[in-house]
Every structure is written in structure tokens, then in C-alpha cells.
Amino acid sequence: MYRLIFPLLISLSLAVLPVCGPGSEPLETPDSNLDYYGSTPPVNYLLGDFSPASHPLFVRLDRVNIPTGGRTIYLRKETADALGRMxxxxxxxxxxxxxxxxxxxxNxxxxxxxxxxxxxxSRKVGGQKLNETIADPEQRALKILEYSSMPGTSRHHWGTDFDVNKLTNGYYKSGPGKILYDWMVANxxxxxxxxxxxxxxxxxYFEExxxxxxxxxxxxxxxxxQRMVADRYPAGKNFAGSKGAGDLAPxxxxxxxPACQ
Ligand SMILES: [Zn+2]
Structure with missing residues (x-):
């Protein structure tokens, strides 16, 4: 009986593993032990209204031996530590x-x-100058939002998110890009x-x-x-199109x- 039930349990538990891959067992988040914001007021931090270069909780990646192709890139220390191990x-x-x-x-x-x-x-999107091709503010924002965030809503503000190698999905479908992507999904x-x-x-956003x-x-x-910014976004920090498109942010x-929630 055990021989029958045990493989069944294994296959059932594999079936409910999150999308991030078989290596993604849920991590305990020790809330009380982490300093999430340092001395930066949380709303400012969440909107990216600070400088990572002078924030004590951030680190420059080339100083911790993570390759950046010569770019100056900052992440939170916790993110960089885990990234170094990976x-x-x-x-x-x-x-x-x-x-x-x-x-x-x-930021x-x-x-x-x-x-x-x-x-x-001044930067083309899909080969178009959007100021010439899309007059309606919401439609223009939706086009940009396929791949780019409105300021104040990007996960890149938080020191937790980064982009690897190349910014096209095709690169990850064959060759070295596929090896890297498959490895990251699994591990x-x-x-x-x-x-x-x-x-x-x-x-x-579209797949990235x-x-x-x-x-x-x-x-x-x-x-x-969601709790502190969504209702007040863009929180007085205006930018081109913020009046017509700000409601899309949340x-x-x-x-x-869902595996990242
Ligand atoms: Zn990104």
C-alpha cells in the first residue's frame, strides 16, 4: 500500500508547485528581522523617490563581483547576496x-x-513615434505599458528586481539564452x-x-x-500623461x- 500511496503523494505535490519551477519551495519571510526601508519614508521608497547610490541598504554590483557589462548598477544588499549565490x-x-x-x-x-x-x-516604440501615431493619452499609455512602467510604479524602484543579459524574449528561446532561462526557471x-x-x-505587462x-x-x-500608494498615485509627482493614464497604474x-505574489 505504501508503495502505491507514496508515488501518488509525490506526483500530487509536484502538480501544485508554483510556476517558478521545481526549485521554488516557498521561502519564509522573516518580516520582523528585515529592515525594509531604512530611514527612507515608505511611500517615497515605494515611488522610487530616493537615490540608491546614497542609500545605506543598497550595494553596487561590480563591488560584490556580479558582472554588469561595465554598467553602474545598484540593488538591495539582500538581493545582491542571493544573486551572488545564484x-x-x-x-x-x-x-x-x-x-x-x-x-x-x-529611481x-x-x-x-x-x-x-x-x-x-524621442524614443521609438515598435518603430513608431507615439506622439505622432497615438493621440489619445490612455491608448498611448497602454502602448508604452506593454513593456515599460509609469514612474512610481516600477518594481525596479525597490532594489529587488533586475534584468539579465538581453531584453528580448527571442534570445531566451535558443542557445545560451535558453540555457540561462531554463536554469533560472528550474533553480x-x-x-x-x-x-x-x-x-x-x-x-x-507582456512576457519578460x-x-x-x-x-x-x-x-x-x-x-x-497596494496599501499605501495605490489610492494616492501619482501622489503629486506628475509626469507626461499622468493625468490621462495614472488610473491604470494599480x-x-x-x-x-501568481507564484511571485
Ligand atoms: Zn525589468
């Missing part, structure tokens, strides 16, 4: 496959720069990492195979954003892979 394990399994961090913490000002460049046409959860923008969701989040901190920041913060 990178070492990946290198051990795949010494010939390149791994680097392309983007980490971006409100940096995200506003990206958003407004797309809004006013990232062991280190606390999860892909928030998976395929198959019905709202929010390059974007990963550190759950032990980000779970709390997601909840705090949908994009909430529409993540």
Missing part, C-alpha cells in the same frame, strides 16, 4: 554560458526619463527569485523572460504599494505571476 551556482553548472545584469534599481527620475522619451517620441526559486511577467497572464524579482523583500513592497502593479 550566479556562483549557475557558473558551476554552465561555466561557458555568459551571465550579466543589464539593469537593476531605477523615479530614471523611470520618468524612459517613460517621457517614449511618450514624446531561481531556491535563491528567492521569481519571474513576475510570465506568458499567459491576462493583464499587465529577462526580468526577475527577489521575493523575500518584493512580496512586502508589492503589498505596501492594474500593472498587481498583474504578476
Amino acid at each position: 550566479y556562483a551556482a549557475f557558473q558551476k553548472d554552465h561555466p561557458d554560458v555568459e551571465f550579466w545584469i543589464t539593469s537593476g534599481t531605477r 523615479f527620475r530614471a523611470q520618468r526619463g524612459i517613460w517621457e522619451a517614449k511618450w514624446n517620441g 531561481g526559486g531556491r535563491y528567492g527569485f521569481c519571474q513576475p511577467y510570465t506568458a499567459g497572464r491576462t493583464s499587465g 523572460r529577462w526580468h526577475w524579482t527577489y521575493l523575500p523583500l518584493a512580496r512586502r513592497f508589492t503589498k505596501d504599494w 492594474i500593472y502593479v498587481e498583474s504578476i505571476n
